[in-house]
Amino acid sequence: MIPTLFGVAVLIFFLLRVVPGDIVELKYAGAGTYAPKEALDRERAQLGLDQPIWKQFVTWIVGIPRLDFGTSMWTGQPITHEIAIRLELSIQLALMATFVAILISIPLGALAALKQDTWIDYCVRIFSIAGLAIPSFWLGIVIILAFVIYFRWLPPLTFTSFWVDPKANLTQLIWPALAVGYRYSAVATRMTRSAVLEVLREDYIRTARAKGLWERAVLVRHALKNALLPVITVLGLEFAFLVGGLVVTEQVFNLNGIGKLFVEAISQRDYTMVQSLVLLTSFIFIFVNFLVDLINACLDPRIRYR
Amino acid sequence: MARTSVPIFTLPAIFRLDLWVEASFHFSRRRPLGAVGAAIIGLMIVVAVLAGFISPYDPLATDYGKLLQAPSSSHWFGTDSFGRDVFTRIIYGSRTALWIGFASSFMGATLGALIGVTSAYFGGKIDLVLQRFMDLLLSFPLIILALVVVSLLGSGMTNVILAITVPMIPRCALVVRSSALALREMPFVEAARALGFGPLRIIVRHLVPNVMAPYLIMLTAFLGQAILLEASLSFLGLGVAEPQAAWGLMLRGAAVEFAERAPWMAIYPGLAISLSVFAFNLFGDSLRDALDPKLRLP
Numbered sequence: 001m002i003p004t005l006f007g008v009a010v011l012i013f014f015l016l017r018v019v020p021g022d023i024v025e026l027k028y029a030g031a032g033t034y035a036p037k038e039a040l041d042r043e044r045a046q047l048g049l050d051q052p053i054w055k056q057f058v059t060w061i062v063g064i065p066r067l068d069f070g071t072s073m074w075t076g077q078p079i080t081h082e083i084a085i086r087l088e089l090s091i092q093l094a095l096m097a098t099f100v101a102i103l104i105s106i107p108l109g110a111l112a113a114l115k116q117d118t119w120i121d122y123c124v125r126i127f128s129i130a131g132l133a134i135p136s137f138w139l140g141i142v143i144i145l146a147f148v149i150y151f152r153w154l155p156p157l158t159f160t161s162f163w164v165d166p167k168a169n170l171t172q173l174i175w176p177a178l179a180v181g182y183r184y185s186a187v188a189t190r191m192t193r194s195a196v197l198e199v200l201r202e203d204y205i206r207t208a209r210a211k212g213l214w215e216r217a218v219l220v221r222h223a224l225k226n227a228l229l230p231v232i233t234v235l236g237l238e239f240a241f242l243v244g245g246l247v248v249t250e251q252v253f254n255l256n257g258i259g260k261l262f263v264e265a266i267s268q269r270d271y272t273m274v275q276s277l278v279l280l281t282s283f284i285f286i287f288v289n290f291l292v293d294l295i296n297a298c299l300d301p302r303i304r305y306r
Numbered sequence: 307m308a309r310t311s312v313p314i315f316t317l318p319a320i321f322r323l324d325l326w327v328e329a330s331f332h333f334s335r336r337r338p339l340g341a342v343g344a345a346i347i348g349l350m351i352v353v354a355v356l357a358g359f360i361s362p363y364d365p366l367a368t369d370y371g372k373l374l375q376a377p378s379s380s381h382w383f384g385t386d387s388f389g390r391d392v393f394t395r396i397i398y399g400s401r402t403a404l405w406i407g408f409a410s411s412f413m414g415a416t417l418g419a420l421i422g423v424t425s426a427y428f429g430g431k432i433d434l435v436l437q438r439f440m441d442l443l444l445s446f447p448l449i450i451l452a453l454v455v456v457s458l459l460g461s462g463m464t465n466v467i468l469a470i471t472v473p474m475i476p477r478c479a480l481v482v483r484s485s486a487l488a489l490r491e492m493p494f495v496e497a498a499r500a501l502g503f504g505p506l507r508i509i510v511r512h513l514v515p516n517v518m519a520p521y522l523i524m525l526t527a528f529l530g531q532a533i534l535l536e537a538s539l540s541f542l543g544l545g546v547a548e549p550q551a552a553w554g555l556m557l558r559g560a561a562v563e564f565a566e567r568a569p570w571m572a573i574y575p576g577l578a579i580s581l582s583v584f585a586f587n588l589f590g591d592s593l594r595d596a597l598d599p600k601l602r603l604p
Binding site (some may be wrong): 004005007008011012015016018129130132133135136138141142145148149207239240241243244247248251262263266269274280281282285286300 | 318448453530572
């Protein structure tokens with residue numbers, strides 16, 4: 001895990017330094033005024049851009065274990081601070097979206113498997129295939145549209161923390177969570193369906209039924225429990241789509257989270273911010289997949305003993 | 307005495323139209339959903355190619371006398387905040403989407419397949435280095451890597467294609483490498499090596515044709531994702547730039563701003579994205595089932 005993250009850090013850092021045109025030029029070009037070369041150089045010195053690249057890299061990488069990512073080239077604020085004030089929102093949204101996805105995919109997938117080749121099955125399959133095709137930002141726009149037209153309600157511009165006002169917070173975040181969670185659930189629904197179908201053909205299901213077990217116990221305790229492993233794996237793999245969903249949905253719902261920060265940093269060429277955020281997302285991405293392996297090992301003794 | 311004619315020259319199978327027709331019939335009978343997807347894709351391609359003949363207006367022509375008009379017989383999907391015809395812009399948008407989708411999927415899958423085959427054939431150190439690098443690329447979520455490439459190169463059509471290509475490469479390389487690893491041990495590869503053929507010839511003539519199935523599967527699976535990714539990038543303002551017609555771009559800014567007065571601006575481009583991605587996914591899934599049902603996509 002650490003070597004991969006180090007590789008990511010090296011790759012992203014040096015790639016961002018290869019491109020011509022830096023933030024200082026962009027800042028002055030935006031201001032539209034003539035800037036003397038000395039002013040540009042002074043600004044560069046302030047940002048540490050006049051140092052040799054390897055020195056910049058060492059400064060950055062040494063700070064990371066102390067959670068010091070340096071300062072943003074655009075705002076001059078410490079990056080750790082900029083991320084920290086937005087992290088709560090994004091993490092809450094991610095958790096809610098995951099929750100929505102689980103709530104959609106497991107019951108629907110299991111239902112489709114039990115009613116295989118009936119109209120229920122077809123409806124669920126179309127619902128999940130559509131989830132793969134509908135962009136989450138468009139779904140978000142449609143949700144806002146429906147609210148604006150029918151209820152004259154606009155998403156509030158400021159974010160209320162869950163700890164301040166849980167109700168306002170939840171009503172604000174449930175819609176973006178739905179928009180992202182639906183996309184996130186699509187593959188998991190299909191996975192649940194095929195996993196349950198596969199498990200239902202196993203011998204131990206027949207045994208459970210033969211010993212006269214209550215059908216619901218057969219399904220929940222024997223079938224669903226065993227079918228969950230691949231579903232959890234898929235949720236881990238699809239985590240990438242959750243991130244993508246967050247990046248665009250935060251834009252639609254005007255939520256000031258990590259995704260929005262990332263898009264802004266990219267359009268402003270705020271290198272220090274971009275590199276730190278990329279490292280952070282890769283870390284979370286790798287960590288989630290590690291967590292998934294761990295959960296699978298907990299649930300399945302066969303994996304543990306291997 | 308009946309004389310059977312012996313053909314002196316036969317076309318390679320890939321150029322034989324009758325085989326293609328036969329295969330398509332077989333495919334559509336076995337996989338009706340895939341055929342529906344293929345039909346929608348075909349229709350989209352026709353529309354994109356003939357955009358100039360089909361569309362009633364100029365996609366870039368602004369008409370300040372007709373801002374935000376509701377759908378009517380003269381403007382089927384209404385007009386946007388510049389008075390441009392939404393229907394026309396969706397038709398032209400299909401050009402952008404298909405071009406970016408096909409170009410990036412093709413490049414991504416091809417480069418990925420070449421890397422995968424090379425890596426599997428040589429094994430050892432080359433394999434290790436290439437795989438580590440692919441792992442590195444895989445540790446970025448799809449959209450993050452695309453955004454990073456955009457931030458390196460800037461926005462615009464060509465750069466968007468590259469930005470979508472890069473994250474596709476490792477995903478294809480992974481799948482192709484695993485099928486090529488099995489091929490490497492096959493007797494025909496050993497025979498080729500015994501005959502003294504060089505690595506280039508073995509890779510191109512013997513390995514590449516045999517990984518066509520996973521290659522095609524990955525290619526079709528990428529198409530829908532690429533179109534979705536392009537729409538997301540354009541929506542974020544980091545993809546195709548105004549005034550070019552692109553579906554994601556049509557949903558940006560004004561579509562939300564004027565949502566109340568002109569909902570058609572936001573509805574139709576999104577439907578276009580969803581329908582096309584839906585069609586590509588249907589086709590891709592059916593093709594995978596037909597070619598290699600056991601293949602798991604990363």
